[in-house]
Amino acid sequence: MLHAKGTLCTIDVDDRSIRTESIEDELSEFVGGRGVATKLAHDRIPFDADPYGSENRLYFSTGPLQQSRMSFTGRMNCTALSPLTDGVASANAGGYLSRNFVGTGHSVVELTGASDELLAVHVTDDGVEFEEVPELEDATVPEVTAVMNERHGLESENLATIGPAGEHGVRFACVMTYDSRAFGRGGLGAVMGSKNVKCITFQGDSAPDVELPSEDTQSAVHREAATSDHIMRRQGTTNSIEFINDNFSLPTRYFSEQSFEHAEDIGGDAVEEKKYEKASCSVCAFACKLPTRDEETGVETEGPELETVFSFGSNCGIGELVEIMRSNELCDRLGMDTISCGNVVAAYLDSEAEFGNAELVHDIVEKIAFREGEGDLLAEGVARAHDELGVENFSVKGMEFAAHDGRAINGQGLSYAVSNRGADHMYSTTLGDEYGGDVDPQGTAGKAGLVIENENRNAFRDSGVICQFGVGRAVEGERFEALFDADYDDLLEIGARIVELERHFRNQRGHAGEEDRLPYEIPDLESSIEEYYELRGWNEDGTVPSGAVAEYAQAD
Incomplete structure (x- = not known):
């Protein structure tokens, strides 16, 4: 392999x-x-x-x-x-x-x-x-x-x-x-x-020798990236803002609503209008990055991508793209995750009845970075700050939610609940199956196996390391096998071990299945979590059985 x-x-x-x-x-x-x-x-x-x-x-x-x-x-x-x-x-x-x-x-x-x-x-x-x-x-x-x-x-x-x-x-x-x-x-x-x-x-110039995949396989992936006409090449992930909004999965005003009346003003077309050049990652021909500039104000940043548009846009009640660009640029300069930061700012706006106040948003972002004034509390994140703010705790395992609302796409809700990383959309990406129409977004019954397969695939993908936007487009099952010279099921098994190690570590720190929960109700969640544990071979309380990781890890 x-x-x-x-x-x-x-x-x-x-x-x-x-x-x-x-x-x-x-x-x-x-x-x-x-x-x-x-x-x-x-x-x-x-x-x-x-x-x-x-x-x-x-x-x-x-x-x-x-x-x-x-x-x-x-x-x-x-x-x-x-x-x-x-x-x-x-x-x-x-x-x-x-x-x-x-x-x-x-x-x-x-x-x-x-x-x-x-x-x-x-x-x-x-x-x-x-x-x-x-x-x-x-x-x-x-x-x-x-x-x-x-x-x-x-x-x-x-x-x-x-x-x-x-x-x-x-x-x-x-x-x-x-x-x-x-x-x-x-x-x-x-x-x-x-x-x-x-x-x-x-x-340095001392890269180790690695026996890479065949030139034919590499060229095929590179060619598909270069010739793709996917809208992401123009609009990045923001191309789906209006689709998500129309499907009631764009959280708005600190999760009190599920669609935003100004989605069109901050969606893909609006972002594309501000894009002034193409940008990419190393050797990638897909070039989906978004250098943006507002000529009138001089605000310049890279992005914002979908998650930032949600966290600093709809969830803060802000429908002006330039203000979201400004928030994005601030977070990049100060070094903060735009999803968590935007969510905790939205929680603060909720507590102060200040949705839509962009000037306050930018002020609070800076205070968070330096832990000044109310920023000291907000720097702790939603899970630790919500009681004092008097708002609901919209997080899982301490991590703030991504844009894709589990109340509308229930399989994604299940994946948030069981994820070792908390409410992160990239851990399982079950949202893609539900948005794409492959799976009915309503209910969680029968979806535990899908969540597991996605988790395992993504854990392996992140070990490769392959961009999410290549997986499912140019890099699918058979091509995974060609790239890594291994059966797809064997690659999924590596992913399963990674997920299990993460869970075992959490268990050893005193965390178990009681944290696999959501701040809202969706159909069949409890039974689907039980099925998830069973399919994983874990205990009924969401813990990894004693000795289960002994073959491939130091277990204690």
């Missing part, structure tokens, strides 16, 4: 020691990306670790396809114990970082410990250097890029950076790369901030 090559580089920023070791066994079993990082996190982070503590570990990892020249592979993975969800969480980001990372010769870089001084950590194929950067305290992401470029000739594509939000421990802080691409969900930027690392850079 195709898998990543390269060493594990462990960087202890406390004593500034470096250790390099082979992890060939782990790579051959878990391929790379999310899979190998989850395996390492499960085995090496103490089950009782504090997410903000020095014993937590932050992993950057790639898969084997980051050494190809194939479209949909310009991404990499980041994993840690999440301060938002209290479990192992992974996020992946696009841009141009992954190929620079591969050039260092490592397949995984692990940060542990905590530095007394704010650091930039430079990883190359010649070694690791530590640079004390106290002058970058509270610097924005673009400001860090400018300094690293001036001092070292490093570009945004070499950097993984946190903004002020990460330094101040905002529970949904991002790690940013290429200035506008985010390792978005789960608060991984806060973990990096707790280690007092402002940025980590990657550069």
Whole structure:
């Protein structure tokens, strides 16, 4: 089976020691990306670790396809114990970082410990250097890029950076790369901030040898990306805003409504009008990114994508695209997940009866990043702030909801409930089956198996690492097999192990099935959750049976 090559580089920023070791066994079993990082996190982070503590570990990892020249592979993975969800969480980001990372010769870089001084950590194929950067305290992401470029000739594509939000421990802080691409969900930027690392850079020309898929297979994927006339190439994910709105699955005014009267003003056509050039990720011909600019105000950003349009648009009651662009740009500069940030701002607007107040939104976003005033409470996220705000807790396992409302597409609701990552739409993407008409969106009965297959496929996809927008278009079942030289069922089994390791880690931290719940009712949810456990081979309380992970993980 195709898998990543390269060493594990462990960087202890406390004593500034470096250790390099082979992890060939782990790579051959878990391929790379999310899979190998989850395996390492499960085995090496103490089950009782504090997410903000020095014993937590932050992993950057790639898969084997980051050494190809194939479209949909310009991404990499980041994993840690999440301060938002209290479990192992992974996020992946696009841009141009992954190929620079591969050039260092490592397949995984692990940060542990905590530095007394704010650091930039430079990883190359010649070694690791530590640079004390106290002058970058509270610097924005673009400001860090400018300094690293001036001092070292490093570009945004070499950097993984946190903004002020990460330094101040905002529970949904991002790690940013290429200035506008985010390792978005789960608060991984806060973990990096707790280690007092402002940025980590990657550069080198020592990519390990990987026996890549055939040129025919790679060319076929690349050709389909280049010739596709899919609307996403013009409008990104915002192309579906009005469709989702029409199907009553666009949460509005902090989830009090399910459609927004100004959806057309902030949808795909409106975003396309602001788009001023094409943009992509590394070697990808699909080019679905959205550099946008408003000529009248001068506001410029990349995006907003669908989830940001929902979180800072409909859910905040804001129907002016330029104001959403401004929120998007603020979150990128300050280093925050736009989904969680927009949701917690919407909760605050609800508590203050201020829906539609864009000026207040932008003020609150900045306060959250620096934990100033009411921003200190909101930086904790919806699950920890809702009581004091006097609003409902629209989150699962501490993670705020994505746009696709489970009250309208019930299989997606089921997937939110059981996901180890909480209310994240990318964990199972059952929404695609329901929006596409393959599955009746009403009810959850009989959908547990579909949720499981999607979870397993996506866990493997994130180990490859392959972009979601390639999967289901240019990269489907048979092509998965060709790319990785393995049977599709075997690839799904790897995904199942990843999901099980995540669940086992949560269980060891005291979390069980009582957290597999939603803040609203949908048909047959309880029986469908029971079926999910049964099909997974888990206990009735949603825990992984004792010894179940012993074959492929350190279990205790």
